[in-house]
Amino acid sequence: xxxxxxxxxxxxxAAILFIRGLKKLxxxxxxxxxxxxxxxxxxxxxxxxxxxxxILTPAEMIGGLAVGGLLGAVMAKRVQxxxxxxxxxxxxxxxxxxxxxxxxxxxxRIVEQGGGFGDPRGHTGAYLSILVGMVTFSGSFxxxxxxxxxxxxxxxxxxxxxxxxxxxxAAAVGSIVWIFLGGDMVSLIIILAGLSLVLxxxxxxxIGGADMPVIVAFLNALSGLAAAATGFVLSxxxxxxxxxxxxxxxxxxxxxxxxxxxxxxRHVLVGGFGGDSDDAGDDAKQLEDGxxxxxxxxxxxxxxxxxxxxxxxxxxxxxAVAQAQHQVRELADVLQEHGVExxxxxxxxxxxxxxxxxxxxxxxxxxxxxxxxxDDINHEFExxxxxxxxxxxxxxxxxxxxxxxxxxxxxxxxxxxxxxxVIFLKRSMxxxxxxxxxxxxxxxxxxxxxxxAKDSVTELVTEVKAV
Amino acid sequence: xLPYTTFFVLSMFIGREVLSKVPQTLHTPLMSGSNAISxxxxxxxxxxxxxxxxxxxxxxxxxxxxxxxxxVVGGFMVTxxxxxxxxxxxxxx
Numbered sequence: 220x221x222x223x224x225x226x227x228x229x230x231x232x233a234a235i236l237f238i239r240g241l242k243k244l245x246x247x248x249x250x251x252x253x254x255x256x257x258x259x260x261x262x263x264x265x266x267x268x269x270x271x272x273x274i275l276t277p278a279e280m281i282g283g284l285a286v287g288g289l290l291g292a293v294m295a296k297r298v299q300x301x302x303x304x305x306x307x308x309x310x311x312x313x314x315x316x317x318x319x320x321x322x323x324x325x326x327x328r329i330v331e332q333g334g335g336f337g338d339p340r341g342h343t344g345a346y347l348s349i350l351v352g353m354v355t356f357s358g359s360f361x362x363x364x365x366x367x368x369x370x371x372x373x374x375x376x377x378x379x380x381x382x383x384x385x386x387x388x389a390a391a392v393g394s395i396v397w398i399f400l401g402g403d404m405v406s407l408i409i410i411l412a413g414l415s416l417v418l419x420x421x422x423x424x425x426i427g428g429a430d431m432p433v434i435v436a437f438l439n440a441l442s443g444l445a446a447a448a449t450g451f452v453l454s455x456x457x458x459x460x461x462x463x464x465x466x467x468x469x470x471x472x473x474x475x476x477x478x479x480x481x482x483x484x485r486h487v488l489v490g491g492f493g494g495d496s497d498d499a500g501d502d503a504k505q506l507e508d509g510x511x512x513x514x515x516x517x518x519x520x521x522x523x524x525x526x527x528x529x530x531x532x533x534x535x536x537x538x539a540v541a542q543a544q545h546q547v548r549e550l551a552d553v554l555q556e557h558g559v560e561x562x563x564x565x566x567x568x569x570x571x572x573x574x575x576x577x578x579x580x581x582x583x584x585x586x587x588x589x590x591x592x593x594d595d596i597n598h599e600f601e602x603x604x605x606x607x608x609x610x611x612x613x614x615x616x617x618x619x620x621x622x623x624x625x626x627x628x629x630x631x632x633x634x635x636x637x638x639x640x641v642i643f644l645k646r647s648m649x650x651x652x653x654x655x656x657x658x659x660x661x662x663x664x665x666x667x668x669x670x671x672a673k674d675s676v677t678e679l680v681t682e683v684k685a686v
Numbered sequence: 687x688l689p690y691t692t693f694f695v696l697s698m699f700i701g702r703e704v705l706s707k708v709p710q711t712l713h714t715p716l717m718s719g720s721n722a723i724s725x726x727x728x729x730x731x732x733x734x735x736x737x738x739x740x741x742x743x744x745x746x747x748x749x750x751x752x753x754x755x756x757x758v759v760g761g762f763m764v765t766x767x768x769x770x771x772x773x774x775x776x777x778x779x
Contacts, residue, residue, distance in 0.1 A: 245709070300771075592711075
């Protein structure tokens with residue numbers, strides 16, 4: 220219907236809109252417009268494709284768009300903000316699956332046209348797309364199961380995992396090599412797809428809860444790279460450009476997360492680090508060596524908070540589990556009415572995905588300019604009266620600074636120990652994901668307020684109001 | 687192949703330049719928004735699904751189209767929902 224030049228032009232504009240849109244994500248003021256810009260780019264690309272193709276069977280196209288659009292919209296509308304990590308993982312998975320299937324359909328088309336494949340090396344993009352796309356799909360699916368609690372968040376390790384992993388990887392590479400050598404394309408591609416699915420599962424299954432932000436970002440990168448590989452299959456530049464942009468975004472986030480935990484991606488992928496830190500645990504064992512903790516009550520804490528000049532709230536995964544974000548905001552509000560300066564300190568890996576705490580607190584109407592990144596607020600703890608730690612542990616553990624034997628040694632932490640008083644809202648004395656006890660609990664200026672974070676904060680609000 | 691590789695590498699660099707300045711507070715929307723963009727593979731899915739002839743190619747294409755559309759529509763909508771919540775401190779307080 221339209222010329223090739225028209226389609227190419229539309230794709231170019233779409234790519235520009237994606238870049239412009241992503242750039243607007245640099246500030247929360249323009250971010251929403253940026254996202255809409257990118258969505259317009261996508262719509263333009265879709266419409267241009269619809270008009271440029273010889274649409275002889277529109278029913279399948281319209282049907283597919285309608286079904287997918289409806290499912291996507293329902294998922295996006297219904298999700299709770301606390302369910303965001305698993306939804307992001309799920310969408311990643313669909314993206315990877317789609318990329319792999321498009322490459323698969325292209326191979327099927329060549330087979331069905333009966334013209335032969337020519338040089339099997341000419342389809343390398345398709346093999347890569349299927350490999351990366353399927354790994355993204357099954358890996359994201361496992362991440363979804365873990366994040367939504369349908370499967371244990373603890374690392375699942377089994378003996379011989381490395382051997383299975385190495386065998387699978389070798390077999391996947393082997394099947395591609397076999398295709399190069401002239402093996403049967405269709406059966407080898409099906410084998411490759413199957414092996415990739417297994418690889419994705421093996422990759423994510425040993426990942427503990429604490430490493431989830433890294434793996435979610437990593438899967439994000441893979442979904443982009445799969446789309447780019449599909450672009451090579453179809454010789455389509457807008458796919459290559461967009462896929463590369465997303466790949467770059469995911470790689471950047473993966474790096475930020477790794478730096479924030481002082482861990483290498485390789486070590487994260489080995490897995491086994493940390494389970495669900497909020498599981499009930501063995502309390503007594505931790506206290507055997509006679510160190511004492513000071514526990515406190517909501518009314519004492521309320522007095523301490525009300526008469527403070529400055530309070531910094533440090534949220535962690537426990538806040539998300541208890542869904543206490545609204546109560547925390549309410550507490551901050553009543554404290555501010557008392558003239559207390561309240562800020563939030565957000566560690567980059569707090570929670571289960573990059574930016575998890577920020578989304579939760581935004582949902583509770585906490586203005587984003589009260590949330591501070593680690594490097595911007597760490598010097599302020601010295602002048603802080605009370606650091607209120609809600610469901611965080613390892614990200615404030617001073618052992619990361621000096622204890623070289625600690626598994627979290629070298630991880631940048633929030634300096635809550637420099638505040639005059641530290642109050643931990645915790646369910647139990649169980650250590651954090653690293654399995655290390657936090658010596659900060661035993662410091663004389665630390666108070667422990669035990670209980671469910673939501674209940675504790677609700678009581679605090681009542682008590683502060685009464686002061 | 688070579689010009690496509692050039693596009694790929696250059697886009698990675700553009701992505702890095704543009705995205706390294708995204709603040710931590712927007713990392714989740716960045717992930718879900720960029721993920722929606724990776725649903726661009728929908729274009730390929732449309733072509734496969736709309737193709738005449740090959741039954742396999744078409745139906746693999748239709749499934750791809752559904753998955754990609756979930757990715758695109760859901761991704762952009764949920765990102766919009768999230769970004770709507772990010773608000774500044776009211777000026778008059």
